[in-house]
Amino acid sequence: MKISESPQFSVEDVINQSGFGRYQYRMLFVCGLAWSTMAIQVCLMTFLKPEIVTEWDLSDAAIGTVEALFFTGMLLGAFLWGCISDRYGRRVGYLGAVSVAGIFGLCTTFSQSIEVFAFLRFVTGIGIGGESIPFTLLAEFSPKYSRAKLLLVNLIFWPIGILFGIGIAWTILPSLGWRWFLIFSAIPICLNIFLLLIIPESPRFLLLKCKFEKAEKILHNIVEENRGQYPKGTLIREKEIQNGSIQDLLRIEFRRTTLILWFIWFSVTFGYFGIIFITPRFFDHSDIYLVTFITTISEIPGFLLPLVFVDRIGRKNGMLLFFVMFGCFCLSLIDVFQIPTYKIGSIICIFGARLFIAGCFGIVYLYTTEVYPTLIRATGLGTTLVWSRLGGALATFTAHTIRSSVVMILFATLAFSSAFCCHLLEIETRGMDLKDELTQDDDVQRSSQASIEMKRFQQL
Template structure:
């Protein structure tokens, strides 16, 4: 009876109502900065792939297949890590998951800087991928402290820290090229993995599932199956397209297509790093546009628009273009694929209940890693083999499939309150 009187007096709040009442404050800003470190770390470790391959191709006489494997093996680790860390976070809590991810990533990244040969480097880089595969935990953790009316914009800003990581990595590589006038020597690869200090998020009571298997059953339950499968397709397509643009930037910067390994000169290195830096900056307008549209027109329409613009910018690259035009087209394509990738993360976090949110994000991200693993094959192998048109057609086809999947999502999550559990 007393509880009913309290409810009538408006003294009982749901978590969503409390967040809406309090709004964005100091805690959210601190959480944003901490979660952003996770995105910076993954972005830096991903961006460095654009530089490791070309540098070691000449230093260690790597074949195109070995160069592609340098990238693919990292995404293999990410694929495994995304699922593993999602289960850990939902079962044992976000804080333990975040701490474990930070330790594994920092240690393996440090070891990769001292790898003496190709085989050992592959092993430790896969471990780095396994560590940074836990990045979705950062997003899920921050996401749960943001009120629904601001969720799309603030989640976009949080994911935008990824771009800071890519810019820092590209700037560091360019600085090294200018100062040292030489490539990175084998065995002394510079890893810009950021060591992260954990803020204490306090006790966050999470309704968790008993095992990873039961979590998967919930993800594939009738209520979620359609959107879950479509999300896996979209994540795969986004990863394939995004990392394809990253790799195409470095490939087109060489100004040649070839199967053999030819040493790059210093000027070529500086041109590569400059182009990568320029295209990293492209993510900023993509993030800003996504942050505006996601709350104005909704998640689905924003993704569809980004795909259409990406398609148009990539289309002229079916044939070789002048260097300046190629850079401009890649700039626009990267901006829009980044905007789409951020928006689908917002959608994914809103579609799942709290009890399996990290698992859902982790599995979707892991599915996306398959696209990231395939991307080097179509980018590196085809472009170096002088099959640029085939490579671009492949990226466009995957993009169309992703766009169709977005249109088939069963609901729009704009303004939707978070749910804690799913009643099956």
């Protein structure tokens, strides 16, 4: 008599069957809170600029250098924490990044010179560079059918953090000064370190590292907290897989996607931070708090709008549409249309531009997280963020030193070019299961392609 084998199931099967419940809500709250506290640090120079210019008699070029150093730190941090997360776990990378950002953010308060201030902002930027890890972690705990909605809702915490930073600046800066403003801006990150201790490691990562008991324990906790039903059978156990690397991002099956995503990430970040940094040039200093508050609110519907159609028209078409709309709003701000001469007209155009570039940011984040397998997901997102932070660093100089109409034309040109690149992406991730490893078929494809390229080389 033949004994039937026990059915097998994957991590994806367990998470999909457990559904969307209390476990995901808790993960969303903690990961979103981390995003909010990091957002405060990214945008605080918008309000600090007049204060430190007076403190140390700085030029616009010096301010641009300080901001560029911060983004350079984020550039290095994105790569560093991405590699750490893929090698030692999402939780380790997450806690490390937040700890560095919080500690050095507080230390910046005690700067006695612009050189020390710039260095501490640089190191703080390294910590903030780990901002992508909570997004990766949340994606790996999300059921397939609600992943897009959960990740896009998580992005709303970013403008909420900026709005909180505006509130701190509005109340603290005029009365207590910029040093107290830095303290109140860094405290939320430090408190967030303790909240992150309750976040578990990704079961997908644990499974790839052959830590089967820990992975199954977390999966049972998810099912129990969501009041779902654990699948019958046994969890698929693969042999331990070697850590992924940057070279894997340039394999035949990912090369085109990776190169296009590097350009798209550069463009979307250049536009996002560029429109933020150039906003004060359209208004008087006395209006900056109110204008920044109004235009920042636009990012909330910007992140919510893709929820309506991103699962209908797909990620690629969503990015394409939002890039085109952002480019159109940027063109409306050039001098020839005379809209910038009216305060309300400038507010409406900047509101629209930030709405669509924020939505585009969200879809790009979602697509990048879904397109790479677990083995190289954090590294893939980290390397794209390297190009992203390069765009942010260049945006600081561009927004401060070049004529505003020229900057807007540059924003629009990059946006339309990125829209075309979205059309060239080969993979559509809508409705796709998250892959955990580089499959054998991928290896066969790579070997086959390598053989073809070798034959072509020998024929030359």
